[in-house]
Amino acid sequence: HLLTGLYDAKMDHAPVLAIAGQAESTARGASYQQEMNLDRIFSDVANFVQEAASPAQVRHLIDRGVRIAKAQNGVAVLIIPKDIQDEEWQPPQHLHGFTHSGRGYQRPKVLPYEADLARAAEILNAGKKVAILIGSGARNAAVEVVQVANILGAGVAKALLGKDVLPDDAPFVTGSIGLLGTKPSWELMQNCDTLLMIGSGFPWTEFLPEEGQARAVQIDIDPAMLGLRYPCEVNLHGDATETLRALLPLLTHKEDRSWQEDIAVQIQAWWKQMEERALAPANPVNPQRVVWEMSPQLPDNAIVTSDSGSCANWFARDYRVKQGQRATLSGGLACMGAAVPYAIAAKFAHPERPVVALVGDGAMQMNNMAELITIQKYWKQWSDGRLIVCVFNNQDLNQVTWEQRVMEGNPRFDATQELPDVKYAEFAASLGLTGIYVDDPEQIASAWQRALSADRPVVLEVKTDPEIAPLPPHITFKQAKAFMSSMSKGDRGTSQVIKDTASQLFSKKSN
Numbered sequence: 297h298l299l300t301g302l303y304d305a306k307m308d309h310a311p312v313l314a315i316a317g318q319a320e321s322t323a324r325g326a327s328y329q330q331e332m333n334l335d336r337i338f339s340d341v342a343n344f345v346q347e348a349a350s351p352a353q354v355r356h357l358i359d360r361g362v363r364i365a366k367a368q369n370g371v372a373v374l375i376i377p378k379d380i381q382d383e384e385w386q387p388p389q390h391l392h393g394f395t396h397s398g399r400g401y402q403r404p405k406v407l408p409y410e411a412d413l414a415r416a417a418e419i420l421n422a423g424k425k426v427a428i429l430i431g432s433g434a435r436n437a438a439v440e441v442v443q444v445a446n447i448l449g450a451g452v453a454k455a456l457l458g459k460d461v462l463p464d465d466a467p468f469v470t471g472s473i474g475l476l477g478t479k480p481s482w483e484l485m486q487n488c489d490t491l492l493m494i495g496s497g498f499p500w501t502e503f504l505p506e507e508g509q510a511r512a513v514q515i516d517i518d519p520a521m522l523g524l525r526y527p528c529e530v531n532l533h534g535d536a537t538e539t540l541r542a543l544l545p546l547l548t549h550k551e552d553r554s555w556q557e558d559i560a561v562q563i564q565a566w567w568k569q570m571e572e573r574a575l576a577p578a579n580p581v582n583p584q585r586v587v588w589e590m591s592p593q594l595p596d597n598a599i600v601t602s603d604s605g606s607c608a609n610w611f612a613r614d615y616r617v618k619q620g621q622r623a624t625l626s627g628g629l630a631c632m633g634a635a636v637p638y639a640i641a642a643k644f645a646h647p648e649r650p651v652v653a654l655v656g657d658g659a660m661q662m663n664n665m666a667e668l669i670t671i672q673k674y675w676k677q678w679s680d681g682r683l684i685v686c687v688f689n690n691q692d693l694n695q696v697t698w699e700q701r702v703m704e705g706n707p708r709f710d711a712t713q714e715l716p717d718v719k720y721a722e723f724a725a726s727l728g729l730t731g732i733y734v735d736d737p738e739q740i741a742s743a744w745q746r747a748l749s750a751d752r753p754v755v756l757e758v759k760t761d762p763e764i765a766p767l768p769p770h771i772t773f774k775q776a777k778a779f780m781s782s783m784s785k786g787d788r789g790t791s792q793v794i795k796d797t798a799s800q801l802f803s804k805k806s807n
Contacts, residue, residue, distance in 0.1 A: 297663075300631055302341045302371045307628025308432070308457060309497075309518070311365040313358075314338075314373045318347060321377040334375045343370035347377070351386040356397035363401045369518070406517060407542055408532040416513045416530040417546035423490025423511065425555045426450035429473065429504075432457035432627075433495015433517060433536055440540035441494065442466070449550040451488075451559040453481040455498040456612055457627040464616040467560040474500050475768050476612035479569075480562040482769040493528070495536045497521050497628070515539050570614060578761035580735045583607070583688050586758050587614035587654065589740045590686070593748055596620040597649045599642045603635035603664070605656035606694035609766035632656075636664040639683055640671060647678035650748065653685045657715055658693045660685075665723060671753050672727040683753040687720045690762035697762070724755035735759040 298314060305312040316338075319331040338345045344364040348354050354376070361372035388394040408416075420426060426448045434441055438461050445452050445468050452462060453473040462469050470480035485491075485505050491512040498504075504526050505512075512528040515536055522531035532539055574588035587610040594600070596618055602611035602625040617623055622642075626634040639653035655664050668685065675681050688694075693713045700706045721731030730750050734743045740758070747754040 299337065299341065300629075301637075302338070302373070304626050304629045304631055304634065306341050306371050308626070309369040311369050312371050313361050313365050314342075314371065316373060316375050317381070318375050318377040320379040321349065322379060324377070334373075338371075338373040338375075341371055342373045343368050345373040345375070347375040348380050351380060351383050352388045352394060354380075355388060356395050359397040359399055362399075366401050367403070403535075405538050406534045407538050408534045410542075412530060412532060413539075413543055413546060416532055417543060419511045419513055419529055420448055420490060420492060420543075421546075421548045423448070423488075424550075424552070425488045426490045426492065427484045427488035427505075427510070428452045428492045428494065429455065429485075429496050429498060430458045430461050430494045431455040431496025431498060432461070434458055435461050435495075437494065437536040437540050438462055440537055440544065443544055444492070444540060444547065445556075447544070447547045447549050448492075449553050449556040450492070451480070451484045451556060453477070453484055455496045455627075456608075456625060458496060459612070459615075460617050460621060460623040463619040463621075465618070467563065468556050470559060470563060471566070472612040473498060474503050476609050476766070477503065477769050478566055478613060479769040480559065480566050483562060484559065491526060491528075493526065494540070498525060499628075501525050567616075574614060578737070578764055581737045581740065581758050581760045583690070583758075583760040583764055584610050584614050585737055585740055586686065586688065586760065587611060590652065590744050591616045593741070593744050594618070594621065594652070595650055595748075599623070599639075599646065599649055599651045600654065601625060601635045601638040601642065601651070602654045603656055603659040604630045604632050604695070605659060606690075606766050607654045607656045607688050608695070611654050632659040633663040635659065636667040636671075636685055639685070640667065640674070643675075643678050643683055648680050650680060650682040651684070653683070655685060655687050656694065657687060657689045657691065657718065657720070660687050660720060661715065661718060665718075665720070668724060668727055668729065668753075668755065672729060675729075675753050681752045682748065682750060684747045684750075684756055685724075685754070686747075686756045686758065688760045689717070689720065689757055690760045691715045691717055692762040694762050695766070719757075721755050721757040724753075728752075730754040732756045733759075 302312060302314055316334055318334055319328045324331060335345050335347050344361055346357050348357060357374050361374050365372040388396055428445055428450050430441055430452060451468050451470050453470045454461060456472055459472060464471060470484050471478035473481040485503060488505055488510050491505055491510045493514040495516060507527060512526050513530045514522055514528040515532045515534060516522050517535055519533045522533060574582060574584040576582055598621050600615060600623040602608050604626055608625055635653040635655045639651045642651045671683060692715060697713050721733040725731035730752055732743050732747060732754060734740060743756055747756050
């Protein structure tokens with residue numbers, strides 16, 4: 297469990313100091329109970345890993361581990377054998393063979409050279425159709441991103457880890473990008489002639505402009521991420537906020553706003569289409585509607601987490617994030633079982649803010665049901681008791697089902713995909729939490745209202761339709777062919793899938 301969490305942090309560039317126990321040092325090398333070579337196990341995931349051999353060593357291990365984790369946005373692991381834990385604290389002596397460390401780290405101002413900024417500005421000023429892609433590295437530069445977009449008349453797409461950097465009600469924000477993204481983000485990248493990437497390691501390059509289509513500039517604090525996804529003419533190694541501030545005076549205001557105005561029209565049409573898809577009939581509840589009804593009811597200070605799986609599609613597309621809200625999920629690793637632990641961490645960090653975790657039933661059965669016990673243990677310590685775990689109960693490992701259908705052309709394989717029907721709301725009630733069960737789409741809005749007004753954590757269990765396709769923003773001929781192939785091979789849900797997909801694509805309003 298610890299290793300998965302650390303890889304999750306590593307791939308999302310989140311600084312972590314992990315402290316792990318170890319068998320007694322006196323028993324090492326004897327195949328002792330629970331003895332493993334943890335320094336070797338953690339060597340791939342950690343920027344710094346060390347096993348303590350003496351209490352006098354621990355001070356500089358802690359100091360160095362914290363400093364490296366913060367400076368490199370990575371993982372540091374300190375391993376302490378049991379017998380070392382039991383010893384009295386010993387400060388390092390002023391003798392040969394000891395080292396005296398100190399605390400503190402302040403990230404420096406990292407700025408590119410002026411000549412490189414000028415080259416970047418020249419490219420951006422020359423562009424007529426500018427697209428901006430932001431990730432979590434742009435989180436502290438939201439004001440500067442908006443200023444750049446306004447000067448250049450650009451559209452802004454968001455990698456999923458950057459979903460909460462800008463609100464979705466901004467007229468030039470096209471929303472998420474990629475398989476879980478929006479059609480306006482797809483169109484933005486397909487039609488732009490200039491690309492500015494800020495703090496993003498978005499992996500799926502097929503959703504970026506074709507090579508040679510756009511001139512590109514990238515800004516990233518990690519030089520290892522520069523020029524990795526798209527061949528950029530100028531790679532700017534620097535902090536996003538400081539680099540954009542230095543770049544802004546060099547940019548020229550574009551008088552022609554037709555590109556940005558067209559983007560705004562596309563976005564309005566997209567949100568209308570999302571509403572129609574969310575309200576389309578399903579058997580029994582359309583999972584898109586669950587998140588669509590959630591969005592307008594969330595307070596401006598809410599924090600939303602999502603697990604991996606099909607619920608991440610609805611988090612990406614149907615959740616309209618507002619200014620002041622925070623939202624995240626497991627990005628680079630896309631590991632299951634992260635949403636509720638993330639939500640618990642959010643409550644400890646911000647006990648006064650309401651938190652919502654969107655979870656599929658697969659991840660719920662994997663580990664999140666056990667985490668409800670953790671919530672029950674601690675929730676009374678929080679000044680605001682609201683932590684809502686929304687479970688999409690469709691008895692299917694749904695994301696993989698649809699990947700099999702659309703990517704591989706294979707029908708749903710019941711032996712690996714079918715899940716038991718667990719009573720999640722009843723389990724929550726047995727712990728002293730509030731449980732709400734919904735299988736009627738007309739009750740979704742009132743269920744969210746009840747959950748958000750509760751005085752304690754809530755499990756909101758919704759019986760959702762597993763045959764609602766998490767449609768990508770652009771369906772290729774290959775994907776369409778694979779989908780029809782899977783249907784022709786005797787997929788159990790063929791008739792319902794075709795019916796539900798038709799209601800999504802061909803409703804009279806969405807034309």
